[in-house]
Amino acid sequence: MSTKKPTGSEIISIDELPPKLDELKAIVKSPADIDNATKALDIPPFLLNLYLATSTNLSFLNIGLNEAVYIPRQITDRDGGRKSQYLLSKGETTQAGVFMADSGMMLRYVTRLTGESEYAQTGDIYREQYITRDGKLIYEADGTLEIVDITKGIGKYILLQTKTPQYAQVTEEPEVVWILWSLIFVKKDKTL
DSSP: OOOOOOOHHHHTBOOSSOTTHHHHHHHOOSGGGHHHHHHHTTOOOOOBOGGGOEEEEOGGGOSSOOEEEEEEBOBSSSTTOBOOGGGOOTTOEEEEEEEEETTEEEEEEEEEOSOOSSSOOTTOEEEEEEEOTTOOEEEEEEEEOEEEEGGGTEEEEEOEEOSSOOSOOOSSOOEEEEETTTTEEEESOSOO
16 A cells, blocks of 8 residues: 655645644633743744745745745844844754645754854854744755855855755755845845
8 A cells, every 4th residue: 555645735734723723722712822832832933024035936945845935033022023044043943934835734853963152253164954833844954154244144055955854855956145144035035
C-alpha cells in the first residue's frame, strides 16, 4: 500500500479553526483575558510589521509553492517583538517572521550557530528553519554571514540545506539578504 506524500499546500495548510481554540475558550471570560491566556497556552502573539512585508518566491523548496508574502516580526524590546539577528548570542534562536501563501503559512526561525562577539561578524554561521504552525520542519539550511554595509545593517548569506530530515528537497542554494539589522528579509538584494 503506497502512501502519497502531501503537497506543499497541504503540509503548510491552516485549518478552518485554530488549534487550542477549545482550551482558549475554556479559560477566557472577557477580552481582557485573551493576552494572558494565549501566553499560558504557549501561543503568544507576535508583533508583525505588515508595512515591511515583502514578496518572495519559494519555488526553490520544491514543495509546490511559488509566490508567498514574508511578514517580518518587529525588532523591539516590546512584548511580541524580537532581537535583531545580529545581536543573537551563539546558540540563540529567534522567530524572525512568517511566510504567508494562499494555502497556508510557515514560521521562519533563525539561529546563530557560531561567533563569540556580542555583535555578529562576517564569517559567523546562521541556521534558517521554516516550520509549519504545528511544528513540521519544512526546510533547514545554514549560511555564512557576509556583512555588506554595517551602517545600514545589510548582510547576506547563501543557504546550504542541512542533512536533517525535512520536507523540502531543494535544488538551488538561495542567497538571503538582511536589511536594517535583519528586520527586512529578501532573496537577492536589489539595494546593494
